[in-house]
Amino acid sequence: MANIELERLHVRIARSGLCSRRTAEKLILEGRVQVNGETVIEMGIKVGEDDSVAVDGNILSIAKKYVLLLNKPAGVLTTLSDPQGRPTIVQFLPNYGVQLKPVGRLDKDTEGLLMITNDGDIALRMAHPRYGLDKEYQAIVEGIPDEKALDRLRRGVMIEGGKTQPAKVEVVFVEERKGTTSLRITIHEGKKRQVRLMCEAIGHPVIRLTRVRIGPYHLRGLRPGECKLLSQTDVAKLRKLLGMESS
DSSP, rough: OOOOOOEEHHHHHHTTTTSOHHHHHHHHHOOOEEEEEEOOOTTEEETTTSOOOOOOTTEEEOOOOOEEEEEEEETTTTSOOTOOOOBBBGSSOOOOOSEEEESSOTTTEEEEEEEEESOOHHHHHHGGGGGOEEEEEEEESSSSOOHHHEEEEEEEEHEEEEOOOOOOEEEEETOOOOOOTEEEEHHHOOOOOHHHHHHTTTOOOEEEEEEETTTTTOOTOOTTOEEEEEEEHHHHHHHHTTTOOOO
């Protein structure tokens, strides 16, 4: 008798590109998932390739997974739509027939590297500080921070009721005539507007902010608004970096 490969139901849903595994589990518990026309609400159910899986009555197909890098220009929202009609990253994304979503966010005035994917598992891991992918920024700030101020950034500062984790901070160059300083700041967290708030906390607000690196991926070579599709080899390396099995 031939072996039939089975996988857990929430894994099948995540592989379709609809959502992450965690969200898929919630859909099952909410009674929104059907297998071969029957609603399933128990966790741990396994399905084979010939089983029909639907969410809210819509049959799922297994979508090809894509991971891209985008150089987001300043003035563009990290969202797929905006009720006020402001420019969003959608205008820069290729049409692969799947819904691509940003992993994390850059605020409207911040430019630089964004990761875009329809792989819910990679997105979940990428967004979790536990996996510790570096996020490196180049920040041009007002004034010339002294070593005491820089050490505060390195040790962690209080922003919005919590202390940031230690950061790596280096001075790139000082423009004495303009009264500005370029800093290279590397963090592991991804709190909203974190680098801007950190610099404000030491009295040197950000003038311009660019994310130049996420983990092993660099901004260099990408023009503003340009996307780069990661190869299968690159994606396999990313999954390994995030502690995930190959797929």
